[in-house]
Amino acid sequence: MVSVWLQRPPAAAACLLLCCLAGGLAAPDPQQREALIRREASMQTGGRLQLSDAEQRLDAALFQMKQKEMGRADFPPAMHFFKARPLIRTSPVFDLLRKMPKGGALHVHDFAMVDVEWLVKNATYRPHCYMCSTDKRSVRFVFSSRLPEALPRCSPWTLLENLRAKMVNTTDLDNSIMGNMTLFTNQDPDMLYPSQDVVWDRFEQAFAALWGLVTYAPVFRDYYYQGLTQFYTDNVMYLELRALLPQTYELDGSTHDTAWTLKTYQEVTRQFTADHPSFFGARIIFTIQRRVNASVMASAVEEAMKLQRDFPDVMAGFDLVGREDKGRPLWYFRDALSLPAEKGVTLPFFFHAGETNLQGTDVDQNLLDALLFNTSRIGHGFALLRHPLAKELSRKRGVALEVCPISNQVLKLVSDMRNHPAAALMSENHPLVISSDDPAMFGASGLSYDFYEAFVGFGGMTSHLGSLKELAMNSIRYSSLTTKQQEIAVALWQRRWDEFVSENAF
Template sequence: MAVLLQRPHAAVACLLLYFLSSGLSIPDPRQREALIQLEASMQTGGQMVLTDAEQRLDTLLLKRKLEEMDRAQFPPAMHFFKARDLIRTSPIFNLLQKMPKGGALHVHDFAMVDVEWIVKNVTYRPHCYMCYTDSQSIRFIFSSRWPKALPHCSSWTLLENLRAKMMNTTDFDNSIMGNMTLFTDQDPEAVYPSQDVIWDVFEQVFLALWGLVTYAPVFRDYYYQGLTQFYLDNVMYLELRALLPEIYELDGSYHDRAWTLKTYQEVTRRFTADHPDFFGARIIFTIHRGVNATVMERTVEEAMALQRDFPDIMAGFDTVGREDKGRPLWYFRDALSLPAGRGVNLPFFFHAGETDLEGTEVDQNLLDALLLNTSRIGHGFALLRHPVAKELSRKRGVALEVCPISNQVLKLVNDLRNHPAAALMTEGHPLVISSDDPALFGASGLSYDFYEAFVGFGGIRSHLGSLKELAINSIKYSSLTPVLQEKALALWQRRWEKFVSENAF
């Protein structure tokens, strides 16, 4: 495997010092070229030594990228909902779908499976009831008897009876799908004019899905299908943010969180047995950041117990929900300090800096996440405004989990060429690419986000070495032990070499 050399920050400093002190007035072409090459070596993948076959594939990629940039409509400059069909026709996207991408380290539990599978598979099962809320959303439940009425919801309807009366169920099924995704064929800027509007719909989508995916038989099938969709996109490892809800049975009985985590473990083992070239999955237990300090303390206690009882499947802990409206990490500092105070290893993977606000308590989450010794930073969109956090994360090797499409859809950035990660890639900041909630955005797996990162963030200068380092980063910065990381890298390397040999014409 190619070795990543240490980035030449000292050399850069010496060269810049020379230019500042020399007072030269006539530019030297050799020094100019040295500066250009030195800057290129600092970017993500800039130190990667490519084989002959990789260089041939890299030449093909550059040709394709130049053609992409000449298109009348450049997808990274457009809203993803408008760009998706263009991306699907891209030769680069086709290549990225084939590329072994390593791991997806930032994906949420109930946003990983495309909604068509849910509607066509799950809602057609027996005993599935649906009602309409006052806010024009929908709710579901499976029950062996007529369910109790929900507040602010219409009377329950048994879907198998309702569909039996229809001549054509297509429009009805499409209307259900529309309640389970943010994707729209209309102008997304008009449909979602503000962050408040889109986050409200975003949260309603999760509530609509809840009664379906927390039903025990569906829960197992849903997770297996989610692993399948990532596997088919050439992802070999997954770290899933999961609320670990109480899963219910048809008779209305409930299972506790330990049962939920154990079920994740059992389904993961079954999937890896069925797909030996899939390395596995781990769970990051999450709690909504809107809870109070007492609930957080109780949840951290439970997280420590689960970490002790399920060390193989449990990766750590995080808080989720809209950062701008939720409580900041500092509010929960006592609860989040419990593991360290007791000498318990509970790794943190905090969402932090998923905001375009500046100078608020929320904006300080990046610094507080590092103070709390987070292993990675979810999103970190605001990192460029925090030079101390940026330098600390670099020195500690705390990678950012960058989710390009999510940041654009949730209205943090319009043109992905202007995403903060574009600047971070030029200096080789530790990054991984992930997809957050792909099913809700009309995407799947990781390829769409890799496309936006490679073509949008990277511009002309990103190359095959950039893609290779990003894939390696997804294993290097995972929660796997060093021994397991080596095994995963060896598995990935074999798949990478096969990919290169099959596509380096």
């Protein structure tokens, strides 16, 4: 007997299916509709959390704020962050998010965590700071007790204290230096950065500009302490920092090795935690540029294993950084990345993967390869929706995506935050955390701006206080902390959360 479905034309079969879902040929049942809506809402991030009476009052107030926000003609998540930033700063939703205890920041890069104004005012005004200008309209810095050797394709070195002494007003100079260390601009960003190639070139030039400042050992210590301060001020209690662990140098030109740099991170973190007892701490994910060759990668993995052995409390794991579309894919480094397993050494991986919109390339396979190498989390994972198997595996294994909304927009993967892939992932409570990647490069700070874009842009009117609460808890749940440490951190965070709710629920 031929099935009735095969006898009917496709349109009729679809119509019959809809009728069956509605309970036969009768009109849809309003109660069934409400039940479906409630069930779907329960599937989103935070959808199954039970809110206290105080949390429900705060949630109702937050809903009213968001309604007004989404009714604006100049809706911030629909525009480039550089244009939206002044609007976000006046938002009542943003004001509340700044006060909210956000847990941990799990995807932040070492030399893009501190506001560039602080860097210019606190680093370039120190004695013995030299600057030169490159033929790519960028700058380079070095601290030296004597005139440094000339750099190729750079102007003669200028001692900044002498240059400033000749000026009546140094504001223009300082602003010019700052402009070299950030992508943020008051010009039209889409005109200034018309393509991914252009914006990434400028991005890399900005890192090169500040390198000589931050790798100067006295600045390095102060820079990291200030970075912790800025995240702590934004109500972040824990940090996992991607760090290249570069050689740092002294005024006489002598240098310190990778172990010294990691130990300095450890010492400064301990000092900061002693000064701020409600800060839980920080751990380091050792990184290397993905454009290196296989032998250099193997050496880096060997070094990472040694650091993991020598600094187990501060060393979280290993990652590859740099532009994914132009770098070598994970599979190219499969021999090097297999070394820990071959030697029976535990070295957690936290791979950047899927930070691309190029479908079907070798780079586009990084998501599956990251999971093959048992990555603990996935950095960005922007392409995950195009990889249903990777999506299924990451959910089953509890491998969270580190979603960095503003970074993805500024680096031209998405223009309107409402269209970000994470909007779909939040609707089904896929494991994810919100982070800020390189906030200083984007004119942001801490996590609040990225939480705003996620909450208002990704979440629309369906995300609520429960969504924010679960995202904050995710940042501890998916951290590299031990189970016992996570329990302690969650308890500390919960106390701060309860205080936040009590102070803001009216």
